[in-house]
Every structure is written in structure tokens, then in C-alpha cells.
Amino acid sequence: MGKYTIGVDYGSLSGRAVLVEVESGKELATAVKEYTHGVMDVFLPDGQTKLENDWALQHPNDYLEVLQITIPQVLKESGVSAVDVIGVAIDFTACTVLPIKDDGTPLCMMDQFSNHPHSYVKLWKHHAAQDEANRLNEIAEERGEDFLKRYGGKISSEWMIPKVWQILNEAPEIYEAADQIVEATDWVTSQLTGEIRRSSCTAGYKAIWHKQDGYPSKGFFKALDPRLENVVEEKLTNEIFSIGLKAGEITEKAAELTGLNPGTAVGIANVDAHVSVPAVGITEPGKLLMIMGTSTCHVLLGEEEKIVPGMCGVVEDGVIPGYMGYEAGQSCVGDHFEWFIDNCVPASYYQEAEESNMNIHELLTEKASRLQVGESGLLALDWWNGNRSTLVDADLTGVLIGATLLTKTEEIYRALIEATAYGTRMIIEAFRNNGVPVNEVYACGGIAEKNSFMMQIYSDVINMEIKISESSQTPALGSAMFGAVAAGKDRGGYDSITDAAKVMGRVKDDTYMPINDNAKVYEQLYAEYEKLYDYFGRGENNVMKTLKNIKKNML
Numbered sequence: 001m002g003k004y005t006i007g008v009d010y011g012s013l014s015g016r017a018v019l020v021e022v023e024s025g026k027e028l029a030t031a032v033k034e035y036t037h038g039v040m041d042v043f044l045p046d047g048q049t050k051l052e053n054d055w056a057l058q059h060p061n062d063y064l065e066v067l068q069i070t071i072p073q074v075l076k077e078s079g080v081s082a083v084d085v086i087g088v089a090i091d092f093t094a095c096t097v098l099p100i101k102d103d104g105t106p107l108c109m110m111d112q113f114s115n116h117p118h119s120y121v122k123l124w125k126h127h128a129a130q131d132e133a134n135r136l137n138e139i140a141e142e143r144g145e146d147f148l149k150r151y152g153g154k155i156s157s158e159w160m161i162p163k164v165w166q167i168l169n170e171a172p173e174i175y176e177a178a179d180q181i182v183e184a185t186d187w188v189t190s191q192l193t194g195e196i197r198r199s200s201c202t203a204g205y206k207a208i209w210h211k212q213d214g215y216p217s218k219g220f221f222k223a224l225d226p227r228l229e230n231v232v233e234e235k236l237t238n239e240i241f242s243i244g245l246k247a248g249e250i251t252e253k254a255a256e257l258t259g260l261n262p263g264t265a266v267g268i269a270n271v272d273a274h275v276s277v278p279a280v281g282i283t284e285p286g287k288l289l290m291i292m293g294t295s296t297c298h299v300l301l302g303e304e305e306k307i308v309p310g311m312c313g314v315v316e317d318g319v320i321p322g323y324m325g326y327e328a329g330q331s332c333v334g335d336h337f338e339w340f341i342d343n344c345v346p347a348s349y350y351q352e353a354e355e356s357n358m359n360i361h362e363l364l365t366e367k368a369s370r371l372q373v374g375e376s377g378l379l380a381l382d383w384w385n386g387n388r389s390t391l392v393d394a395d396l397t398g399v400l401i402g403a404t405l406l407t408k409t410e411e412i413y414r415a416l417i418e419a420t421a422y423g424t425r426m427i428i429e430a431f432r433n434n435g436v437p438v439n440e441v442y443a444c445g446g447i448a449e450k451n452s453f454m455m456q457i458y459s460d461v462i463n464m465e466i467k468i469s470e471s472s473q474t475p476a477l478g479s480a481m482f483g484a485v486a487a488g489k490d491r492g493g494y495d496s497i498t499d500a501a502k503v504m505g506r507v508k509d510d511t512y513m514p515i516n517d518n519a520k521v522y523e524q525l526y527a528e529y530e531k532l533y534d535y536f537g538r539g540e541n542n543v544m545k546t547l548k549n550i551k552k553n554m555l
């Protein structure tokens with residue numbers, strides 16, 4: 001009798017489940033549920049409580065709806081009986097966090113807090129804790145805190161401690177009422193197993209936890225704010241579980257919600273980027289995976305703990321047990337194009353797209369692909385949502401240089417694509433220059449799947465071959481693999497993620513190869529990008545911050 005495993009991937013806008021055959025890695029069914037509340041960046045669900053700039057919230061009930069709708073759907077669609085599903089695991093955007101009570105109830109789902117913005121889930125791209133991040137970085141630097149090096153020299157405002165501190169600063173009553181502040185991935189997993197077991201992946205990359213040294217010292221937290229001295233014991237926990245372990249089993253309550261059998265193994269939770277690595281078959285150093293969607297994450301394995309300025313983090317066992325897992329990222333990739341189509345594309349283009357039976361991305365891509373490299377005379381910086389790597393500064397903003405009265409919409413679209421490719425090259429070079437080899441490049445995610453023109457540009461800009469994941473649901477497949485590992489070989493699964501990757505992880509046969517002529521022109525354009533990057537990003541011209549301050553004072 002065949003055995004099956006389910007992975008659920010929680011993205012920025014929706015959650016997707018995939019049901020996979022364990023012995024072949026074949027995906028039998030997929031189901032997607034858009035979040036009912038989407039991303040709340042203007043109002044709370046009451047439609048009245050206004051959110052400030054740089055906020056991005058979500059509703060935890062949307063995550064439970066994903067389980068309730070997609071898991072029964074994949075069971076039904078595949079015709080697989082729940083009895084034959086041996087494991088399940090989830091992955092999530094991160095750092096996406098929420099305050100909860102000890103029994104798991106999110107504060108925003110309690111009447112007294114439902115109108116309080118700080119009681120909701122803070123999505124990874126909630127950037128309103130930048131002040132806290134800046135102060136944290138200053139204090140850590142003054143104290144010579146060793147951990148800073150492991151996070152590329154700076155802790156991002158997207159990560160756990162700045163977000164926790166923002167709650168404390170702006171809503172001490174919420175901080176006080178929270179028994180724990182937890183990553184959404186760990187919370188949803190606890191809704192399946194009945195117990196919170198925090199993952200080494202989220203703790204390591206997002207909450208400054210280290211396998212040997214644990215969290216930063218009490219002295220450091222006290223130096224941030226005396227009220228934070230015991231934040232680990234009071235809101236986090238010292239008990240961290242390695243990815244690849246079993247988090248528990250499906251409870252009776254979770255069985256009712258999902259249609260799975262009580263007792264089904266549940267894997268320790270993962271992050272969407274990191275979980276994708278084994279799903280493309282990577283289990284060794286030197287192979288960088290780009291997970292390209294709303295944002296892009298770059299994940300890479302290494303043998304040793306090297307210090308790479310501006311990376312997001314290096315965590316032992318953070319991706320594949322036995323290796324150092326490196327992460328870097330760009331906070332704005334698909335979102336870059338989304339902003340553009342929402343704000344800068346004339347109605348005539350939409351009309352043409354409709355007439356040609358294309359979506360607007362496809363039309364713009366098609367038009368952009370008819371241009372020669374360098375023909376538009378444009379160059380952009382990809383900082384519309386700040387810069388995660390290598391500058392770690394959410395206060396940086398976008399730039400477009402070279403526009404004239406003749407500049408066309410598709411030229412700007414292309415310049416935005418190229419900007420994200422230059423940003424990726426900057427990251428690859430940062431790894432290489434600091435002793436972490438990048439010998440091969442892989443890609444997965446919505447964009448790697450949907451936009452082959454963009455992937456060709458990336459190949460030309462980085463001047464390397466790019467291999468593409470075979471699965472269109474790579475993170476969900478990765479989670480399904482961790483579900484099979486949680487079940488273990490005795491129950492029909494695998495004993496390690498490396499064993500699972502050998503069978504279940506794959507890339508497509510077709511790859512992208514750099515086109516020499518294009519690569520040569522991109523070399524010149526990249527040299528100009530580098531100059532702009534340093535000029536605006538490293539303090540020589542702080543105009544972006546000045547403008548943000550003026551804007552803040554006007555609000």
C-alpha cells in the first residue's frame with residue numbers, strides 16, 4: 001500500500017497544501033486558499049482602526065482556514081485515504097509573529113484586544129520596528145556582542161526581537177497580556193499537535209538563537225530595556241527543537257479540523273525559503289537556491305561558520321542537519337512588479353493585455369523582451385521595500401535613473417527586473433568574497449515558474465547557469481518531505497531529510513544558460529549599479545532617510 005505525506009506552505013497572500021507519494025515524490029494533488037483578510041496594511045478587520053506607515057498584519061484565523069479547506073481538498077482530489085497519510089509539516093513566511101496566551105489563543109482573537117493592532121500577527125514585511133532595530137544594532141555594537149557577526153553585522157527590523165520590543169514600547173498592555181510571542185509557523189504547528197515546540201530554523205534565523213550559545217545574554221536584553229531582561233523566559237523559551245524532528249501527532253481536535261487521522265506524525269515547523277532546499281535536491285554546500293516570489297530569499301549550505309557582511313544569518317543545522325545554513329534576501333521582488341502594475345501602467349496596456357488574452361505581467365514581459373540589453377538607458381535600485389541584504393536597512397527606498405520623455409512603460413518594467421537581478425549578484429559576490437563558495441545556482445517559487453524572460457536576465461547578470469525546481473509548489477513539497485521524515489522509516493517515511501531529498505527532490509531538465517553578448521553589457525550596467533548602491537546605501541547620500549523623516553513629520 002502506498003504511503004503519502006502532506007506539506008502546507010504559508011505564503012504572504014495564501015496557503016497551499018500538496019499531497020505527495022512518499023516513495024516517488026510524485027505530487028498527486030494541490031489546493032490553495034487565499035487568506036480571508038489578506039495583508040492588513042491600512043485598517044484592522046473592524047475597517048476603522050487605521051494602521052500606521054510600514055505596518056503589515058495578518059489574521060491567525062486565516063491560517064486555520066487554510067488547514068480546514070486545503071487538507072480535505074487534497075485528500076478528496078487525490079482519492080488518498082487519511083489512513084495512508086503518514087506525516088504532515090508546514091512552512092511559513094518569517095519572521096511572522098503573534099502574541100498568544102499559554103493555551104494557544106491569539107490575543108487578537110480575544111474580545112478585549114480585537115481592536116488593538118499590536119495583538120495581531122506581524123507579517124515578515126511589517127517594517128515599523130525599524131527604530132527598535134536601529135537601537136538594538138547600536139547597543140549590540142557598543143557592547144561588542146558576538147552574535148552580530150552571525151547576522152551579517154545587523155539585525156533586521158523584520159526579525160523577532162525588534163518586533164517584540166516594538167510591542168513592549170507601543171503597547172505594554174499587550175506585551176504584559178501575552179504569555180508567549182511566537183512565530184506563526186510554530187503556532188500553526190501547535191494547533192496540529194496541541195503543544196508549542198519552537199523550531200531551530202525560526203529561532204536561529206529570526207530570534208538570535210545559537211545552537212551552542214543560546215539567546216543573547218540577559219545583560220544584553222537589559223541594556224536594550226530593563227523590562228526585556230527576562231524576555232526569553234517570559235515570552236520566548238529556551239527549549240528549541242531541531243528541524244527534522246517530530247513536533248508531535250495530530251490531536252483529535254486537529255483531526256476534526258483537517259480530516260487527517262489522530263496520531264499522524266507532524267514535523268517541526270520550517271520557514272518557506274529554507275524548506276525548499278531539499279525539495280530541489282540540494283543537500284551539500286556550494287549550491288545557492290533563490291526562492292523567488294513576493295520577495296527573494298537566497299539559501300546556501302556551507303561547511304564552516306563564515307562571517308558575511310549583510311547576510312541575514314548563518315545557523316548550524318538551520319537548513320540541513322550537519323551543515324551551516326546561510327540566508328540572505330531581497331525584501332522586494334514580485335512586490336516590485338506588483339507595485340508597478342498597480343500604479344504606473346496606463347489603461348491602454350491593460351486593454352491590450354485583455355485583447356491578447358495575457359495578464360499584465362505577461363504583456364509587459366513580452367514587450368520588455370523585445371528590447372536589447374541597455375537600450376532603455378535606465379538603471380534602478382531595487383529598494384522599494386528597503387534593502388534586506390547586504391545593507392540591512394528597511395529605510396532605504398527606490399531609485400530610477402535615466403528616464404526621459406521617451407521612456408516607455410515596458411522599459412521601466414525591465415529596469416525593475418534588472419535591478420532585482422543586480423541585487424542578487426551583489427549577494428552572491430558577498431558570499432564568495434567572504435569564503436562561502438557559490439558554484440551552482442537554483443531557483444524556485446512563483447517567479448522562477450512564471451517568468452522565463454526574467455530568469456534569463458538573472459542568468460545573464462550573474463553569468464551562471466540557473467537550474468529550476470521541477471515542482472511548482474517547492475516549499476510545500478519540502479514540508480511534505482519533512483512530514484515523511486517526522487514519520488520515520490518505520491512508518492513508511494524516511495530517517496533523514498537527506499534520504500528524502502535523494503528520492504523526492506528534483507529540478508527540471510531545461511536550465512537557463514548565460515548569453516555571452518548580454519552578459520558583457522550587463523557587466524557594465526552592474527558596475528554602475530554598484531556605484532549607486534554604495535552612494536545611496538552606505539551613508540554618502542542619506543536623501544532617502546531625510547525624505548522619510550520629512551514625510552513622517554508631515555503625517
Ligand SMILES: Nc1ncnc2c1ncn2[C@@H]1O[C@H](COP(=O)(O)OP(=O)(O)O)[C@@H](O)[C@H]1O
Nearest residue numbers: 011012013293294334335338361445446450451
Ligand atoms: N509573470 C510574472 N512576472 C513577474 N512577477 C510576477 C509574475 N506573476 C506574478 N508576479 C509577482 O509574483 C509575486 C507572487 O509570487 P508567488 O511566488 O506566487 O507568491 P509568494 O511569494 O507569496 O509565495 C507577486 O508579487 C506578483 O506581483
Ligand SMILES: O=C(CO)[C@@H](O)[C@@H](O)COP(=O)(O)O
Nearest residue numbers: 012093094124273293294295
Ligand atoms: O524572509 C523569509 C524567509 O526567511 C520569507 O519568508 C519572506 O521573505 C517572505 O517570503 P515570500 O516572498 O512571501 O515567499
